[in-house]
Each structure stands twice: as structure tokens, then as C-alpha cells.
Amino acid sequence: MATHQEPLTEKGAQHLDLFMERTPHTELAEFLEQTGARLGIQRDWAKFLDTYPLLLGATCPQPVPGPTCSPTTPTPRATPG
Numbered sequence: 001m002a003t004h005q006e007p008l009t010e011k012g013a014q015h016l017d018l019f020m021e022r023t024p025h026t027e028l029a030e031f032l033e034q035t036g037a038r039l040g041i042q043r044d045w046a047k048f049l050d051t052y053p054l055l056l057g058a059t060c061p062q063p064v065p066g067p068t069c070s071p072t073t074p075t076p077r078a079t080p081g
Contacts, residue, residue, distance in 0.1 A: 026034070
């Protein structure tokens with residue numbers, strides 16, 4: 001199923017032109033060298049994460065208790081109803 005794409009807007013074209021002016025052009029040899037370096041770093045990270053798995057999860061949006069809060073102090077619970 002083919003999708004219809006809108007042509008590049010004038011603002012989009014200006015943004016692309018500005019990006020191209022700021023970005024230095026590279027030759028094929030330099031591009032391949034940089035790609036090889038990026039893949040090497042990616043491979044090193046993969047090895048590192050195989051050795052030391054990283055578990056990312058949600059964080060609690062509640063503030064961290066202050067120094068006056070004792071870990072043995074019971075936390076008041078809301079009563080249902």
C-alpha cells in the first residue's frame with residue numbers, strides 16, 4: 001500500500017539548507033572510517049551490557065524522604081472507604 005507524502009515545505013527546506021551549511025561534507029573514506037568507529041563503540045557497549053546487564057525501570061515520582069525519616073518509622077496508610 002503506497003502512502004502519499006507531502007512535498008517538503010518552505011520552512012522544512014530552509015531547515016535542511018541550514019543544516020547542510022553547518023554540517024561539513026565528508027568523502028567516502030572518512031564516512032566509512034566514522035561508521036567503523038561507531039560500530040566498534042556499539043560492539044563494545046554490547047559486550048559490556050552482556051557482562052553487566054542493565055535493568056531500566058520506572059522511577060517513583062515521590063520525593064526522597066529527608067534525614068529525619070527513620071527507615072523503621074511506619075508510614076501512615078490511607079484507609080479504604
